[in-house]
Amino acid sequence: MGSALDIMQAVHPPRAVFLDYPLGHTTGKPHEPSLQRDILVQALTHFAAFTEPGSMAALPFRWSDDETWKDTAQRGPDDRLPRYDTPQYQTEDDRRRAETTDASCAVGVNEAPTSTG
Amino acid sequence: MSEPVGYIERIRDKYETLGFSSYQWVVNEEAPAWQPLKKPLSESRLGLIASGGIYVTGQVAFHYKDDTSFRVIPTDIKTSDLRVTHFAYDFTDARQDPNVVFPLDTLRGLQRDEVIGELSERAYTFMGGIYSARRMREELAPQLTERLLADQVDAALLVPV
Numbered sequence: 356m357g358s359a360l361d362i363m364q365a366v367h368p369p370r371a372v373f374l375d376y377p378l379g380h381t382t383g384k385p386h387e388p389s390l391q392r393d394i395l396v397q398a399l400t401h402f403a404a405f406t407e408p409g410s411m412a413a414l415p416f417r418w419s420d421d422e423t424w425k426d427t428a429q430r431g432p433d434d435r436l437p438r439y440d441t442p443q444y445q446t447e448d449d450r451r452r453a454e455t456t457d458a459s460c461a462v463g464v465n466e467a468p469t470s471t472g
Numbered sequence: 473m474s475e476p477v478g479y480i481e482r483i484r485d486k487y488e489t490l491g492f493s494s495y496q497w498v499v500n501e502e503a504p505a506w507q508p509l510k511k512p513l514s515e516s517r518l519g520l521i522a523s524g525g526i527y528v529t530g531q532v533a534f535h536y537k538d539d540t541s542f543r544v545i546p547t548d549i550k551t552s553d554l555r556v557t558h559f560a561y562d563f564t565d566a567r568q569d570p571n572v573v574f575p576l577d578t579l580r581g582l583q584r585d586e587v588i589g590e591l592s593e594r595a596y597t598f599m600g601g602i603y604s605a606r607r608m609r610e611e612l613a614p615q616l617t618e619r620l621l622a623d624q625v626d627a628a629l630l631v632p633v
Contacts (some may be wrong), residue, residue, distance in 0.1 A: 379565060381631050385568045391571050395575055399513055429478065436536060437559070443557045449533060
């Protein structure tokens with residue numbers, strides 16, 4: 356499932372559902388578990404409902420009535436962050452934990468990335 | 473409903489402004505592979521892969537330059553231990569509630585309610601925005617496929633950002 360319709364159409368996956376929300380909200384709005392559930396239930400029904408490869412459907416949800424977010428998404432400033440080549444932690448505490456984690460305690464939760472390029 | 477945002481056009485414009493040549497998007501013309509669901513969703517084991525830069529505190533975070541690594545996230549993890557990092561989308565809401573890009577609580581609820589048979593024990597995450605489609609295809613995708621097969625999932629939900 357995804358929110359970039361043109362990119363999904365280009366990739367052409369076996370099954371796809373489109374949620375017309377701003378990027379960063381592929382599975383719903385924050386702190387709205389009931390909406391998140393509705394979105395996911397509708398998305399998941401398409402696993403069985405689709406019968407042909409390349410099928411795509413739009414989910415019946417709108418981010419807002421006026422949809423002004425689309426103007427910003429289409430024409431707003433370039434707000435991407437620089438392409439740092441070092442790990443970008445959410446918090447300094449995360450960095451400290453990752454850098455001090457003993458590998459022997461790391462089973463499961465901290466399974467090492469298998470390819471760092 | 474207004475027209476969807478044209479992200480391919482948007483990114484082409486950004487690249488032009490920066491003086492870069494156009495990004496070569498993957499365009500798959502042929503019909504994709506097809507595998508019907510073998511049993512009802514309510515009896516299926518569901519895998520989850522998300523590209524929104526999710527990691528667990530204690531894991532090494534993603535970097536922003538063609539990071540083709542992935543993280544293994546136990547699906548019984550505490551939601552408050554999830555973190556989000558990404559260079560190309562506004563992750564403000566995702567950091568407040570990771571379920572908007574990594575629907576873990578949502579899927580755990582759907583398992584409880586028997587909408588899905590079960591959520592696989594492990595989910596896999598990476599950070600999208602990998603420029604090289606070749607590296608994605610040759611390095612990352614085969615590893616994730618192998619993992620899903622080993623986990624014996626019946627279906628996999630892909631959640632890109």
